[in-house]
Amino acid sequence: MPLTAVDNPLTLRLLGLLVEQPMHPYALAAALNERYPYLNAKSGSVYTLVRSLEAAGWVAPTGVEQMGNRPARTVYALTEQGWDVFRDRVRRQIREAKVATSAFVDALAYLGALDRAEAPHVLRGRLESLRERIAELERANDPGLPEIIMIEVGFVLHQLRSEAEWISALIARIDDGELAWPAKGQT
The missing domain is CATH 1.20.1280 (Monooxygenase)
Structure with missing residues (x-):
């Protein structure tokens, strides 16, 4: 169990998706489940994690998207700090992540x-x-x-x-x- 929400294993994947393009949390959850179906990411968990990433200063709202009668959704993008954290995590995990043990x-x-x-x-x-x-x-x-x-x-x-x-x-x-x-x- 992560000590803080930003230590969540989904964090790197979410930041990575936001590198590709800004998205609202519902789209992030859908993209996670499409790309990594074995994760079975819940949209509520993604919303909570995005709020934690925003509080950490790693993502920031860039606007609101509304399609048809759907509720308005806040779109998020990486901040400079978020981009730096993302690259640091990629470097560290490639260097240090343990070979899969189970x-x-x-x-x-x-x-x-x-x-x-x-x-x-x-x-x-x-x-x-x-x-x-x-x-x-x-x-x-x-x-x-x-x-x-x-x-x-x-x-x-x-x-x-x-x-x-x-x-x-x-x-x-x-x-x-x-x-x-x-x-x-x-x-």
Whole structure:
């Protein structure tokens, strides 16, 4: 849980969207969900975060947009401070962000605790989830956009495809008896 709203993991993505063009919070939420559907960003959370970013001086209202009978919506853009913070975060996160770690890696260390016949079944469930996520990201990857705008999607797809390939090979090794299995009570 972030200590402050500006430490929210969505902050970098929101600032990035505002680099592309000024938007009102509802459009930001829609853009987040279109580009990153796995985030399932709630518009209320985005509105709250935009208010926090405004209070921090990172975004500022640039005008009001009204379309038809819809309510008027305040459009926000990055401030100079926001642009500086955005670039600093990009630099820092590229340099320092830890390689993805997960509960999966922790559980994988104890795969041998499962029955040899059960392990491939459990791994196939993981493989199916990976394939669904890959398909979801492939649908979200807009070929009409320049690659640099969605470069992170390409990176995540590469990671997911590599993991799926590795898990498929692991399942085959277990099924073929190639992978030695520990005796019960040993892992």
